[in-house]
Amino acid sequence: MDMRNPTLLQFFHWYYPEGGQLWPEVADRAASLAETGISLVWLPPAYKGESGGYSVGYDSYDLFDLGEFEQKGSRATKYGDKEQLIAAIEALKAHGVGTLLDVVVNHKMGADEKERVLVNRANPDNREEISSEVIEADIWTRFTFPARGGQHSKFVWDYKCFNGVDHIENPDENGVFKIVNDYTGDGWNEQVDDELGNFDYLMGANIDFRNHAVTEELKYWARWVMNEVHCSGFRLDAVKHIPAWFYKEWIEHVQEVAEQPLFIVAEYWSFEVDKLMQYIDQVDGKTMLFDAPLHMNFHQASLQGADYDLSQIFNDTLVARDPWHAVTIVANHDTQPLQSLEAPVEAWFKPLAYALILLRENGVPTVFYPDLYGASYEDEGGDGGQYRIEMPVIPELDTLIRARRDYAHGVQTEWFDHPNCVAFARSGTEELPGCVVIMSNGDEGEKTLELGEGLANKRWHDLLGHREENVESDEHGNATFRCNGGSVSVWVLSE
Structure with a gap:
């Protein structure tokens, strides 16, 4: 793997077609990716999500099911089965291209059983306000993975592994609920983003890393998955909702057991560079972060045209403040049209943005699948209307990636x-x-x-x-x- 001018490719987007096509496509394109100058490929979450064969992967159900067990309505994931995943990673490796696996351990979804527990309501707009009223209710927090039957791991998740849910039954209510248990302590985790008072809770059954059995299981899973698929590193999802001390500990562990140093990048989606710097400090600089502030500058520049001051485009960005920890991007699966963080960079500006991340000496640049191969899809917008989106191939992009290798x-x-x-x-x-x-x-x-x-x-x-x-x-x-x-x-x- 040539890491002199490393270039990362996000090899998926939110609307990639289902039906098990992605892993075979990765294998088919491995040779051409190497020839173009891609050194690392970031794959989507490879394990079973709550929505089975339709899951993009961020609704984690079973981390140990890489498309191997008949769970949630299918054996394969949206992207293919375990054999195809391993074949894809091996094909990349044969051409000197590394693989990053996506790690989604903020929450679990799709529990197998309900449990009768005590909860307190939390104010969704300020989660630090936790009501003293105790409610007895049923919550979906017991994960037994019956179809897997204890293969790979015998760990059973129950309410003691979580600290919050957004849905209770008997009484039926939606909101943000703090689970009462003696295993994890009061309140939410510290060392998380302070948006909404405390952003520990995001969605689903929120994993509580104060439970030592949980942190040990997540370290064990990392060792297991590295042994199964031989990845080159990880992309860490939603870290602003996960206590920084956990990832510092987890990263130290995986680097210690890895045969080669791993490439690790985390998604802390904030446009405040001070928050990114604080996180890097909290984890002792052990992970890189995506440069969300630079992405926002690209978005604004593409909308404002000649009214945008190009000389200021690197102002208040991570790559300007701390180039050693910056992974630069022009687009990703969350910012693409109709997605939750929608802030697309207009097509006319993408060649300029890519030149700014690919040909300069600072930061590790990321290329987005639709910009290299194109994408078209339909979905509902925030206004309820149906939209058809065309994301065209950026004609200059292939040449710019090659230029990074050959001329930067x-x-x-x-x-x-x-x-x-x-x-x-x-x-x-x-x-x-x-x-x-x-x-x-x-x-x-x-x-x-x-x-x-x-x-x-x-x-x-x-x-x-x-x-x-x-x-x-x-x-x-x-x-x-x-x-x-x-x-x-x-x-x-x-x-």
Whole structure:
């Protein structure tokens, strides 16, 4: 796995078709991904969700069922069965591409049995307000996995493993309910996001990491799954709802038992870079985080066009503040149209955004499946209307990924000195070439750059083919580069 300029591909989206097509597609595309320059593939949750063969995977039911047991209406998951999953990961590995597994351990859904317990109501808008009134009710918190019958793990989850639910029966009521039990202590977990007072509770039966048996089972699962499928790392879901001390401990454990150092990135979806920095501090820097603030800047820039100040696009981002812990993105399954965090980057701006994450030296960039392969789907919008969404292939993307491998080398120099036209250059090294990247969100852009004596009397062409002219530098290494309006050009040395 070449990690000199690592590039991550999110190989799915929320509306990927069901029917077990994804794992075979991963295997089919393994060779071309390696050839393009992808070094890591992030797969969707590979275990059985509450909605079985229809589950995108974030409604975790059984972490030990990788499409092996007849549970929730099917043996396979939405993406295929266990054999196909292992074959896909092996195909990637054969071509030097690593795999990240998606870890969803904030909650469980689809319990097998109800339990009669005591609960308190919590105010959904301020979860710190927990009523003293005790209600006896039935809740769905007992997970026995009858079809698996104790294979891989004999652990049975019950109400002592959880601290909250959003639905009780007998009396029937929906809301946020704090489970009363002696195993986990009062109140919610600390070291979680402070939105809604305390954001420990998100959905389903909320796992309580204060139960030592639970944390040990989740460490055991990690050891088991690494042994079963030989992944290269993990993507951690919804960490702002999970106490940071748990993931610090869990990551230390998996890194200790792994044969090679694992690549780990967590999703802390906040646009406040201070919150991301606080989390990195709480876990002792043991995980990278997705740069949600940069994604929001891309979204805003794509909507505002020439009114957006491109020179400020890295302001208040994780990659600017802490480049060593930043995984940069242009889109993901939550931000795509009709999803919960919908904030799509308009198609015209995506080549600019991808150039900004793929060709610069800081951050590990992530490519989103629909931008590389396209996607179309239908769903209901927030207003109840039915919508058909087309996510087109971004034509420049394949070339930009290759350019990262082939030309994103050497010292970086920036010319972020104009609101509508910015540029940066990579100097190259003795062995590897560099590039000059220029983009505009307004009219045609032009910059005269001083590249230094080492690049005197050289000739460049636009790798993306947006500009047809050649550029020549003078005897001092000065050259004038252009790009089209609302576009980007990547200038590389001609032979």
